Amino acid sequence: MRLNRSTDIALRVLMLSAARADRLTVDELAEALAVPRNHLAKVVQTLQRRGLLETVRGRGGGVRLADAGRTASVGGLVRDLEGETEVVDCDGDPACPLTGNCRLRGALRAAQGAFYAALDPITIGDLAAPPVRETLLSIGRR
């Protein structure tokens, strides 16, 4: 199973924001996380809409982690961003002829459930806790 790039970028933004007490601009986030600015800006908007990042406007403004972002479940967030799609498109066009009775499909669904269940108890704050925090604090600093 592979996450969409946007989901990975969202997790990077949240981890960095969880470690840093200061506000970061989109430009600073893009540079620190080695992500194209336009892509990062869309991800930041998505996280703002979900109440996980807050924007501070004006001089010295930028984004910072909201309280809800720090306590957000990684599993819940990844589920939300990835959508509840199955790992294989059994019902595509044309649909797989085995869809009516396929043991593999059930096994893949169970594996996907286990994947998310492993991420459910982990919060964004956990991902930014020491010793990783030191690495997060060091990136993007000039």
Ligand code: SF4
């Ligand atoms: S073989 Fe099973 S899991 Fe694979 S596409 Fe067909 S129905 Fe889905």
